Amino acid sequence: MPYASIDELESALAGASYLPDRGLSTALYLSLKLEKPLLLEGEAGVGKTEAAKAIATALGARLIRLQCYEGLDVAHAVYEWNYARQLLHIRAAQEGTVDEAELFGPEFLIRRPLLEALEAEEPVVLLIDEIDRADEEFEAFLLEVLSDFQITVPELGTISAKQRPYVILTSNRTRELHDALKRRCLFHWIGHPSLEREIEIVKLRVPGVPERLAAEAAAFVAELRLLDLQKPPGLAETIDWARALTALGTQELDVENVSATLGSVLKYHEDLLSVRDEALAGLVASARGR
Amino acid sequence: MAGSAVVSHIVTFGRVLREAGLEVGPGRVADAVKGLDAVELARQDDVYWTLRQTLVSRREDIEAFDRAFDAWFLRAPLKRPGATKEAPPKRGERRKGATPGPGSEIDGGETSLGAWSHEELLRTKDFASMTPEEFARAKKLIQAIAVARPQRRTRRLRPDSKGRALDVRGLVRASLATGGDPVHRAFRSRSEAPRKLVLILDVSGSMEAYARAMLLYLHAARGSGRGVEAFAFGTRLTRLTHELGSRDPETALAAAAKRVMDWSGGTRIGESLKAYNDEYGRRALTRGAVVVVLSDGCERGDPGLVAEEMARLRRQAFAVVWVNPLKGDPAYQPLAGGMRAALPHVDRFLAGHDVASLEALGTVLGGIERRHAA
Missing domain, CATH: 1.10.8 (Helicase, Ruva Protein; domain 3)
Structure with a gap:
């Protein structure tokens, strides 16, 4: 936790060209301090996504963004196997036999935002943008990830976060989010600025x-x-x-x-x-x- | 750690919020205490934000939180916005007032008939003329109505031997056995999921005889799966999706009645639809959804606004259905200003005065296609 007070955080954000009001800086400060994900809601264009970008800049962390949409699944959010490469590999090794374990090794894995955030060595800000657009099944899956900060890839085993990413979720409220997910998060409603x-x-x-x-x-x-x-x-x-x-x-x-x-x-x-x-x-x- | 005085203060404040209808669990209270520990207690705005961000999780609750905060921490007089308005009728209260005399006569006449026809009669009895006993039995029938929903195609692909998209993942696995030659091909196709369903119920005075039955229907629909949104309006719009989420219908109805401020009051259909379009339609809630308006169309305001807002609704929705209990009467003509203004923008116009017509509504919703003629 690099900031000793809300004022300190505010000046760091101003350095990243972002001027939050007191409510938003309190929310960002508390979510860093309590190590809880922050759920930001508000009308379109009030700066929800910008807030995540600014805090990443201020913290000197890498921003990893997962844009949600209807039908978003594990293959696009967590990982996918690089099938083209796997096929080439099987062809290249025609003579010998290909071991399945080899084929499903890390070099054939395509890392999507969630896995990338968990595996990161450096500090990261994970932005889960417009979570309300994703299906409820995905929300339930996300809930699991946010409680344990680990993901199981059947072929590789369980991958745990090297360090807890700082998580910001945004929602445009096209639907009500699940209570269980909300319980994990601090909540802040962003209104229009003065x-x-x-x-x-x-x-x-x-x-x-x-x-x-x-x-x-x-x-x-x-x-x-x-x-x-x-x-x-x-x-x-x-x-x-x-x-x-x-x-x-x-x-x-x-x-x-x-x-x-x-x-x-x-x-x-x-x-x-x-x-x-x-x-x-x-x-x-x-x-x-x- | 914060002093124990602060802790007990926050615990009590949590109880105040619960009484105001917020869901404040022990986890939230613990977060609030931890949060206060991290900020300047001398700064009132920091204390306000910390408590709001840890204890509130829905925008709808912010207003109630603000009132409680003002009363609790600033010692402002507690304003009760709902106190001046008429309280929603308690369950069965209205019906309790009806004299049971003539009702028992009908019951007596029917005892010779079998249970099946008993139920059949109940299905086609107008909600407005039911005795309390009949309504209690009808309630069970409404709860049991299966609300069918039209399907939409999803982006997600599922394995399907008749599908048209190549399943590359399956292909790689199968190719292992044949040295990388894709001999056996697997296919995938798009699957289907239920469409969003938005129900908007008129609970104004003129709908009083039907509002409870329809609210039960909303509860049944809410339980039919994901993607169902429920609203009620008289003079103002209230979102009831959360309140109707409870499994038990009585709990759900009580929660809904608590939330609706203008039960059995005036009607402002146009303005309520406008509130819906502005607040929820803009956030794409309507897009691709089947929208059902349950109202008698008796508008006190400007019918022009009803037409305008219905047009707006229809531009975004997959289909718009209007359910009017008055349509149960064969002699009914949609002459009321609001109803006449709305009709050109409605895909299906249906009755909803008895159990059978609500069941029919479910069937219609299941088979609805875009742009039906009214």
């Missing part, structure tokens, strides 16, 4: 953004979130947008440059239609007025 923090984050993440533009863009997005939109923009959208505006040499918002670039903030056609003309002019005026 306006001041969002301005700070934009300035940190978008090099060369004019001070005034950062403030106006963040204020504009904050206003958008109050509207009744199908997909309110997240922090990721604010950053993308500020980047686009900066690339266009924009110094401050006006109706023209906002309408030209609004597509990087609002991703639904209906949402774009609802923020037009007077509504748009009003939003620009109030974002500039502060």
Whole structure:
């Protein structure tokens, strides 16, 4: 545990270009301290995945990411045998006989993220991204891995973690996760950042953004979130947008440059239609007025 | 280690949270104590976050946690948001009020008939006209309804001699015997899994006579396997998936009734569907799912909103089914504003006024295909 306090962790994360609020830094700190996996939930684009990347950078650890999807199975999450190589090996050894034990040795094993994380010699951050998308069977399997930090490969035996990886799970809540899994984890819900923090984050993440533009863009997005939109923009959208505006040499918002670039903030056609003309002019005026 | 005063404080706080409906086991309390040991107790925000992150595991519980935290640690007056609203009727309370007189007459008339026809009669009796005894028996029938679900193809491949994808893993093993020549080929094919099922139940005043039977149906459906989500609404939407997860129907119903704040109140179908689309549809819960709305379609709000939100729902769902208990009456015409607005966006429109029609619903769900005509 390299950090003696939450403040220390916060400054390390700031060094990795990540500005968490107090709640998130407390969560990261506690999960390091209590050696428990951290489950992060929140709307899309609030920085769940970014948090894992930042803590890996801050810790000087390697980030290993397992992206979950429906139908994810052991072959894609843990290991798979390199069949093509095995076939070649059998052909090459035509003369002699091939021993099955030889064929299922470590050199024919393809390591997928979970096994890679367990076998790592150096410190690793294991990011299990969008766990809610995986099937429940896989969740149950994961629960086993997270309790013992070991995996059994039938042909090789049980492989135990050389050291406990630091685990972060994210979920978009498309379904409720199993209680047993939640019991293993600390839980943190990430909301949208405050306006001041969002301005700070934009300035940190978008090099060369004019001070005034950062403030106006963040204020504009904050206003958008109050509207009744199908997909309110997240922090990721604010950053993308500020980047686009900066690339266009924009110094401050006006109706023209906002309408030209609004597509990087609002991703639904209906949402774009609802923020037009007077509504748009009003939003620009109030974002500039502060 | 934290002082014993802190420990007993947290243990008591855990009990307060349990009373507020949170699941706080001893493991969580131990984590909270360990966590507090690691942070500055003088900083109130650090204490708040530590307790929230160790004791809460669902977003829905954050509000209740915040209230309890304020009351417990900040000595703020405990607000009870549910206190002003009418409490949900306890099990059977409403039916207890009905005089058992005329009901026993029907029972008396039926004793000569066999048990089979007894049950048959019960199956086609409108829930609204059942006596408490009949409802108690009907309950068993509803619980026993097997909820069939349509299948979808999965990405995962299973061994299948008639499959079309080559099973390379099997091939390598088989080739060992033939010196690396793939003589015996094994195949795999995609397998099938049940589709997601989303049930949205109207528990407003006008649905009162049917809501309990339908809630039982939701519980039965929830028990049919993975990927079932349940919601209830009157004026606001409540997710009941977790509450209905309990095996025992009585426990599940009690938990659900505790969660639903607006039982037997007004109806806002459009806004409730909008809340569903905004909160859950956006997170892809609807995508590829069969969505069943159980409501009489009596909307107090704007029917235009109902149409808009149903259209949104249908764009994402695999199929949309509307179950309306009023449709059990042969003379019923869907003239109510909300119902009329919703119909163009519904794939199947079914009755749900008795046990038989709920059983039929199960069959329809099992065989549903995309884009049926209503």
